[in-house]
Amino acid sequence: MSNPFRFAVQTVVLATGLGTGWTWAGTTPQANPSLLELGRPPTEAEVGAWNIDVSPSGAGLPPGSGTVQNGRQVFAQKCAMCHGRTGVEGPMDRLVGGHGTLKTDRPIKTVGSYWPYATTLFDYIRRAMPFTAPQSLTPDEVYSLVAWLLYQNGIVPEDAVMDARTLPAVRMPNRDGFIPDQQPDVPK
Numbered sequence: 657m658s659n660p661f662r663f664a665v666q667t668v669v670l671a672t673g674l675g676t677g678w679t680w681a682g683t684t685p686q687a688n689p690s691l692l693e694l695g696r697p698p699t700e701a702e703v704g705a706w707n708i709d710v711s712p713s714g715a716g717l718p719p720g721s722g723t724v725q726n727g728r729q730v731f732a733q734k735c736a737m738c739h740g741r742t743g744v745e746g747p748m749d750r751l752v753g754g755h756g757t758l759k760t761d762r763p764i765k766t767v768g769s770y771w772p773y774a775t776t777l778f779d780y781i782r783r784a785m786p787f788t789a790p791q792s793l794t795p796d797e798v799y800s801l802v803a804w805l806l807y808q809n810g811i812v813p814e815d816a817v818m819d820a821r822t823l824p825a826v827r828m829p830n831r832d833g834f835i836p837d838q839q840p841d842v843p844k
Contacts, residue, residue, distance in 0.1 A: 708782060712824075720820075722818050722819075723800055723803055724815070728804050731743070751808070752767065758833065767805050767806070771828055772833060773831070774806060774824070781798050782795075
């Protein structure tokens, strides 16, 4: 009787070998560089388009700014369909409220109750939202959305302006609820 686990391991090893280009002597890319004439090195602009991470300290935040008022409009147009008119109604994740619930039997993890850094909110929205068109928002729209969500959660006043200078200075309610990363920011 054959061992199904052994067959699975052999299949994975074979597939991995084929995927990595294991070949017989004389046909390796080192022996015949013309075998790999695929693609080209990316340009600086292409790398820059994907190098959009923002650290908790704010390193990587782009130029631009946003207000609560503008964020209210952008949220209504691009976010309310998933998160509700005020960020509470859903059908997707609730973004507002949950203050004081993390130590209860039913914690409500929202921007205002759970997230440790406002810059992380910027990074996430910029990369992944809106769900139907990720990375389609301008930096001003992202700053505005962050300003509105922070205002909705009672973290910043209604006249707050978020930019690369003010956003890292926002102290989130759950800042001390996480163990900070001990690795220094990597300069861009």
